[in-house]
Amino acid sequence: MRAASLVVRSVRNLTDAELVLPARGIALLGPNGHGKTNLLEALAYPVLFRSLRGARDREVARFGGPGFHVGLVREDGLAIAVTWDAAGGRKRVTIDGADCPRITDALGHWLAVAFLPTDLALVQGGAAERRRWLDRMLSLAHPAYLGALLRYRAAVAQRNAALRRHDGPSAAAFDGVLAASGAAVLRHRLDWVATAGGAWREALDGLGEPLPVELRYRGASELVEPAAWEAALAAQRERDLARGQTHVGPHRDDLALGLGGHSLRRYGSTGQHRTAAIGLRLLEHATLQAARETTPALLVDDVFAELDAARQDRLARRLGAMDAQLVVTAPREADLPDALEVARWHVRDGTIRQG
Ligand SMILES: Nc1ncnc2c1ncn2[C@@H]1O[C@H](COP(=O)(O)OP(=O)(O)OP(=O)(O)O)[C@@H](O)[C@H]1O
Numbered sequence: 416m417r418a419a420s421l422v423v424r425s426v427r428n429l430t431d432a433e434l435v436l437p438a439r440g441i442a443l444l445g446p447n448g449h450g451k452t453n454l455l456e457a458l459a460y461p462v463l464f465r466s467l468r469g470a471r472d473r474e475v476a477r478f479g480g481p482g483f484h485v486g487l488v489r490e491d492g493l494a495i496a497v498t499w500d501a502a503g504g505r506k507r508v509t510i511d512g513a514d515c516p517r518i519t520d521a522l523g524h525w526l527a528v529a530f531l532p533t534d535l536a537l538v539q540g541g542a543a544e545r546r547r548w549l550d551r552m553l554s555l556a557h558p559a560y561l562g563a564l565l566r567y568r569a570a571v572a573q574r575n576a577a578l579r580r581h582d583g584p585s586a587a588a589f590d591g592v593l594a595a596s597g598a599a600v601l602r603h604r605l606d607w608v609a610t611a612g613g614a615w616r617e618a619l620d621g622l623g624e625p626l627p628v629e630l631r632y633r634g635a636s637e638l639v640e641p642a643a644w645e646a647a648l649a650a651q652r653e654r655d656l657a658r659g660q661t662h663v664g665p666h667r668d669d670l671a672l673g674l675g676g677h678s679l680r681r682y683g684s685t686g687q688h689r690t691a692a693i694g695l696r697l698l699e700h701a702t703l704q705a706a707r708e709t710t711p712a713l714l715v716d717d718v719f720a721e722l723d724a725a726r727q728d729r730l731a732r733r734l735g736a737m738d739a740q741l742v743v744t745a746p747r748e749a750d751l752p753d754a755l756e757v758a759r760w761h762v763r764d765g766t767i768r769q770g
C-alpha cells in the first residue's frame with residue numbers, strides 16, 4: 416500500500432501543498448523545528464484519523480487557522496480525505512468522495528507504521544503505554560477486535576460509574592457484557608502473543624541485538640473463557656465496591672518484555688531499549704501486513720541518529736528490504752545511513768522542496 420499524493424492544508428506550520436510521493440518513498444531533511452514530524456503527522460493522520468503524537472485536533476490545525484485538511488490518494492487511486500473544522504469541532508471523513516459518518520468504518524484504507532523518538536516509552540514506560548500500542552495495532556489489524564474493545568471499554572466505564580455510586584446490583588448488570596467482550600479482547604491478544612514473540616526476536620536479531628528477547632502476556636489468561644469471569648468478578652466484588660473500579664480484566668494487563676532472561680526495562684541499556692522499541696514497530700508492521708494482506712507504509716522519524724553505525728546500517732537494509740513506501744526524516748544527510756536509497760527532499764519553515 417503506497418500513497419501517490421498527499422494534500423495538506425492548514426496543518427501545523429506546513430505551507431499548503433500537493434505533494435506527489437515517489438513509490439519507494441523519501442528522506443525529508445531539514446533543521447529542527449521546520450516541519451519534518453509535522454509532515455509525518457499529516458501522512459499518518461488518515462490511519463486512525465488522529466494525531467500520531469497523541470495531539471488534539473485543535474493542536475494539529477495551524478495557529479489561527481480555520482481547521483485543517485489532509486487528502487491522501489493511494490497508488491491504486493482510492494482517495495481518503497479528512498477535514499476538521501475548528502469552529503464546529505467536527506471531523507468529516509470521505510472515502511472516494513463518499514461521506515463516512517462512522518470513523519471506525521474508514522479504518523484500514525490507509526496503513527502506516529510510525530517509528531518515533533518517543534517510542535522508548537513502549538519499553539521504559541508503564542503498562543498503559545504498551546496496552547495503548549497493542550490496542551491500536553490489533554484494532555487496525557482486526558475490525559472484530561475494535562468492536563470487542565469498544566464494547567468492553569463502555570462496559571468497564573458504566574460498571575465503574577455504578578461502583579462509585581456503591582450500587583452493586585447496577586454494576587453487576589454489566590458483568591455479562593464485560594465477560595463476553597473482555598474474553599474476546601483477551602482471545603485476540605493471546606493469539607497475537609503466541610506468534611509475536613518469535614517475530615520480535617527475529618526482528619531484533621536482524622538489528623544486531625545478540626541477546627535473545629522474550630515477549631509474554633501478563634494477565635489472567637484464564638479469562639479467555641467467558642465462563643471464568645463469574646468467579647473472578649465475585650472474588651473482587653468487595654474491593655471493586657470499596658474502590659469504585661473494576662479490578663478484573665484485560666484493561667489491567669501488560670506485555671512483559673525480557674532480554675537475556677531478565678527484565679528489559681530494568682536491566683537493558685538505553686541503546687537496547689531503543690533497538691527493542693524499533694523491533695516492536697517492525698513487529699507491528701508484520702502484524703498489520705499479515706492481517707490486512709498489504710504492506711503498510713513506514714514513517715521513520717529521526718530514529719537513526721540514536722543508533723550505532725552497525726545498527727543504523729542493519730535497520731536501513733531491513734527497511735529497504737521490506738518493499739514498503741518509506742518516509743524517513745533527519746536533520747542532516749549525515750544522520751542517514753548510506754544504505755538508505757530514497758529521494759532526498761528538504762523542508763524549511765514548513766515549505767517542502769521536492770527532489
Ligand atoms: N498548530 C500549529 N500551527 C503552526 N505551527 C505549529 C503548530 N504546531 C507546531 N507548530 C510549529 O511546527 C514546528 C515544529 O515542527 P516539527 O515538529 O515538524 O519539527 P521537526 O522538523 O520535526 O523538528 P525536530 O528536528 O526538532 O524534530 C515548530 O516551529 C512549531 O512552532
Ligand SMILES: [Mg+2]
Pocket residue numbers: 451452453716717
Ligand atoms: Mg521532529
